[in-house]
Amino acid sequence: MKVLIAYASKTGSTRKAAEELAKYFKRVDLVDLAKEMPDPSKYTAVVVGSPIHAGKILKPVRTFLENNEKVLAENRTGYFICNMMLDQTPMMLKNNFPSSISRTAVAMDSFGGEMKMENAKGFEKFFIKMFTNVMNRKGSNIVEPVIQTDRIKVFAEQMQEALELAEED
Numbered sequence: 411m412k413v414l415i416a417y418a419s420k421t422g423s424t425r426k427a428a429e430e431l432a433k434y435f436k437r438v439d440l441v442d443l444a445k446e447m448p449d450p451s452k453y454t455a456v457v458v459g460s461p462i463h464a465g466k467i468l469k470p471v472r473t474f475l476e477n478n479e480k481v482l483a484e485n486r487t488g489y490f491i492c493n494m495m496l497d498q499t500p501m502m503l504k505n506n507f508p509s510s511i512s513r514t515a516v517a518m519d520s521f522g523g524e525m526k527m528e529n530a531k532g533f534e535k536f537f538i539k540m541f542t543n544v545m546n547r548k549g550s551n552i553v554e555p556v557i558q559t560d561r562i563k564v565f566a567e568q569m570q571e572a573l574e575l576a577e578e579d
């Protein structure tokens with residue numbers, strides 16, 4: 411009964427969210443897909459997480475999904491994103507985790523996000539600066555994104571329920 415949480419992160423917030431999620435499971439491997447490609451068939455349940463950059467999940471996450479489509483479609487899975495435009499979450503999930511992979515998913519959601527300069531490089535730095543300027547503009551209705559721990563808790567509970575059912579099989 412082991413859970414895999416496989417993620418990628420550019421500026422650290424998806425890593426933070428994945429670490430928070432990992433706290434809910436007794437036996438869990440937390441793997442950064444930019445460093446390592448784990449074998450999902452070795453796990454009872456698999457969670458995949460990625461930030462949204464320009465409407466897309468990150469490349470190592472896409473590669474992991476493509477290489478493991480069949481195993482993921484037949485396993486207990488959960489998919490999460492970190493993003494700032496929460497109203498676009500359903501569309502982002504649908505576009506980036508197609509039903510060929512996610513049809514058996516027990517949890518899919520956004521954990522919110524963060525826009526922090528630390529760890530940002532090149533274009534990300536530019537983007538965050540631009541976003542912060544817009545946010546700080548008088549009368550702006552754009553609010554700074556935050557990681558939503560309540561959503562992580564609900565997601566973890568959905569995964570735990572699926573694990574309990576697997577134990578009964």
Ligand SMILES: Cc1cc2nc3c(=O)[nH]c(=O)nc-3n(C[C@H](O)[C@H](O)[C@H](O)COP(=O)(O)O)c2cc1C
Pocket residue numbers: 418419420421422423424425461462463464465466492493494495496498522523524525533534535537538
């Ligand atoms: C270059 C860049 C592009 C982004 N594009 C989007 C986007 O298209 N939609 C969105 O909702 N959020 C977007 N964001 C916000 C990120 O998804 C959010 O900050 C997320 O928490 C970043 O995760 P990370 O720290 O793990 O990289 C973007 C952020 C950056 C830096």
